[in-house]
Amino acid sequence: MKTLFDKIWDAHTVSTVQDGPTQLYIDRHFCHEVTSPQAFNGLRTRGLTVLRPDKTTLTADHNTPTINQDQPVKDPISRNQLDTLSKNAADFGLTLYALGNKKNGVVHIIGPENGYTQPGMTIVCGDSHTSTHGAFGSIAFGIGTSEVEMVLATQCILQSRPKTMRITFNGKLNKGVTAKDLALYMIAQLTTGGATGYFVEYAGEAIRNMSMEERMTLCNLSIEMGARGGLIAPDEKTFTYVKGREFAPKGEAWDKALAYWKTLKTDEGAKFDKELVFEAADIQPMITYGTNPGMGMAVNDSIPTLDQIDEAGRISFQKSMDYMGFKPGEKLEGKSIDYVFLGSCTNGRIEDFRAFTNFIKGKKKAENVVAWLVPGSWMVEKQIREEGLYDILIEAGFSLRQPGCSACLAMNDDKVPAGKYAISTSNRNFEGRQGPGARTILAGPLVAAAAAITGKITDPRTF
């Protein structure tokens, strides 16, 4: 009796170092411009080539502008990093979706979209949100640059086997509650270190009911509670999503793959190192109030008071309150905000744009709000236009930017100014994440849409 995780891990074990880590074979490797240059330099220094060039895919996303992408990138240091990526792709014979390519976009969005991401795979990338791909029933996790070099050189990685955890969500989600709210609720319950050392399988009715996009949002956020990754057993929804995509198996190969994928589930009675169960009905639309993703609460709730925080954590808690300009015990609903960011590998998919657009349809953007709507990829951008969402957004006073990571980590010009409040659908509210001094409130696409209309922190259900 094996868990889904065990099945995939065992199928990819090449060898095990005595008393040490597993040598794991990697099926799919993604790279972007920020965490790969030093790895390619390492290959050059050691005189190595890329072992399996067809298994690595490159994209430019972290450092790219979200306007005028057809013009040369202004910042010389960013441009150098993008040029370095192009040079590395050419030197080592790898596929790159550079700026301007119609398959370009955020790495964790384009992988699934193009059919690179498939059930049963091992997937890595020098990026912690690689956990996103676990939504397809694969073992996907973020790695450091030394490990990127290992994968390039040997298509393998050394990893100690994580413990397994199953998190079950019983029942149905309330109306107006999204996958993002579910994830923020879970992280608030577990804290940012609560799943460290574990690989999580998500299960239960609420998870089964989710679309692939929602599952990706959830798996994406696994890392924010410290988990190595999160995965969901593949089902008909998964197969339907993958079928027909450019790099998905075709014909006979499809039939063979499908037969195998159908075996990818946790056996009845298989043991996890830890099991947690939540009721979906307990979850409300969520926001964060502090400077890590574990500091979340229902949008209409109050921030904890100091005496609710354990003693060792009080310095950090107070520091976080000072940074955010909030007081312990305070209610945040109704507070003015300055920026809204819809995008990132967490909430930059077509469904997020549909949800946001449906909500704002026939209303007007608040005057005081700067809204950055950034599709996760050019494919999402195209869908936004084809489905008529674009016109509705423009009508309501919004505009659409070009794809990339954008304000999720603010490496490009999309920086929230110091002291300003941003309702952000991204994944991290760390100090300075969206620009030096920027104050980030994480939320799902509906809370973001409500804030974009009222200019305030608003419960989308009261609208």
Next chain:
Amino acid sequence: MEKFQTLTSTYVPLPIENVDTDQIIPARFLKATTKEGFGDNLFADWRYDKEGKPKADFVLNNPTYSGEILVAGKNFGSGSSREHAAWAIVGYGFKAVVSSFFADIFKNNSLNNGLLPVIVSVEFLAEIFDSVSKDPKATLTINLEKQTITNNATGKSESFEINPYKKECLLKGLDDIDYLLSKKPLIEAYEKDQTL
């Protein structure tokens, strides 16, 4: 990679929990294409003001504290996979980081750069902070071979866990790529076996 020898040093206390990788090295410093120079921007937003002047109240700017060991509150290194965080800490001159809890990817990245993450108990950590607040010249001794850490101010020792393979690598200054390259035949055999 440098070999890790037994280390006795004064240490720098950072009694903050959940120090994330965006604090260790903010994203705007990730545009380099080499591993050098990140040490100057370690904890940049806590260390320098808007004009780039050192902030007097941050511990790295306080000449009272120094040493090759950084001691931090629990859940150190959470957040992104950026190895730049480890490069910044090593680049600054630290050889070991002590905390009661580390984020997974950070721990791996540290070990791959010869930086030793030492996990101690909550009580031991509290005592280390206490010792240095009484005497900034207090020292710690980390013996990797024996897997012990000693608070020399109190004389108390604790043993710490490390994967035996990783320990070997650190002691000998070897890295994973050397190891994996030696396994090429196994990789090829594995690939031949794959039917999908």
